[in-house]
Amino acid sequence: MANLREAHxxxxxxxxxxxxxxFNSAQSIxxxxxxxxxxxxxxxxxxxxxxxxSGTFIGTNFGISAPTLKSYLKYExxxxxxxxxxxxxxxxxxxxxxxxxxxxDEIKSQNLANMIYDLSVNPVxxxxxxxxxxxxxxxxxxxxINKYEIIKINAANxxxxxxxxxxxxxxxxxxxxxxxxxxxxxxxxxxxxxxxGLVK
Numbered sequence: 001m002a003n004l005r006e007a008h009x010x011x012x013x014x015x016x017x018x019x020x021x022x023f024n025s026a027q028s029i030x031x032x033x034x035x036x037x038x039x040x041x042x043x044x045x046x047x048x049x050x051x052x053x054s055g056t057f058i059g060t061n062f063g064i065s066a067p068t069l070k071s072y073l074k075y076e077x078x079x080x081x082x083x084x085x086x087x088x089x090x091x092x093x094x095x096x097x098x099x100x101x102x103x104x105d106e107i108k109s110q111n112l113a114n115m116i117y118d119l120s121v122n123p124v125x126x127x128x129x130x131x132x133x134x135x136x137x138x139x140x141x142x143x144x145i146n147k148y149e150i151i152k153i154n155a156a157n158x159x160x161x162x163x164x165x166x167x168x169x170x171x172x173x174x175x176x177x178x179x180x181x182x183x184x185x186x187x188x189x190x191x192x193x194x195x196x197g198l199v200k
Contacts, residue, residue, distance in 0.1 A: 020106060021113030023099050027091065029114055030121055033187045034063025037083055042179065048076060058082040062090035063121060068097060094121070102128065106150045109158035115165050115191055122187055124172045131172075135164035166193035 039046055039059030049055030050067040058066050058079040069077050069085065072093050098120045099105075107113040120128040129148040136145055136152065139160045145152050153161070166188055173184040188194075 020108065021104055021110045023095055023104060025110055026099070026104065026114045026117045027094060029190050030063060030094070030118055033118070033122070033183075033190050037061045039079075061085045062087055064090050064093055068093060072097070102148075103150050106154075108154045109162070111192065112153070112158045112162050112165075115162050115193075118187060118191055119165065119169060122184065124169065124176065124184075131165060131168050132161075135161055135168055139164050163193075166191070169193075170195060 037059060038061075039057070041057070042052065043060070044050060044052050044054075045065035045067070046059050047053065047055045047057055048066045048070045050065075055066065055070075056076060056078070058069075058077055059082050060066060061082050062085065064072075064082075064085060066077070066082065069082060073081065099117055102113075102116050102120050104113050104117055107116070116128060116132055119131060124131075126134075132148060132153065133145055136156055137143055140152075140156050142152075170185065170188060170193070173181060
């Protein structure tokens with residue numbers, strides 16, 4: 001019986017390597033970080049022009065920024081449009097504009113997919129894909145990667161890559177500073193990043 005349980009455990013472990021990350025699992029973490037409707041004057045994401053004072057000041061909802069909603073609706077949205085945004089529509093935006101862009105369904109590690117997806121939703125320069133590429137080069141000591149390649153990302157040690165991306169995000173957020181720094185760092189905590197690697 002013990003041998004049967006051991007064999008079953010090995011079977012589950014081996015098959016886990018071929019399972020793809022789940023969008024809903026990743027989104028459940030983003031949802032905690034983003035919350036509902038807000039309208040902060042100092043947040044450039046609240047303006048349809050993408051900069052403070054540019055375009056219409058309509059706020060954000062479920063983490064969907066004013067410029068993103070404008071692009072999705074293909075017209076200048078009002079505050080009412082933002083306030084009335086349904087979570088179902090927000091999910092459609094998240095999947096099409098963020099999850100699909102990082103090819104989340106093809107990433108094997110759920111934790112790594114969570115980290116990359118959250119970074120694409122809450123970007124910091126030089127951008128999600130470039131941060132992943134730079135982190136990969138450090139972890140795998142491979143300078144041949146020059147674009148966002150799922151095959152190489154899946155071949156990397158997922159925990160080490162997760163940790164390196166978390167480290168870079170923390171450094172970039174702290175360098176940027178400002179009133180939103182605590183919330184940015186809290187996002188990393190929600191992902192399991194504590195400044196010392198993945199929480200087991």
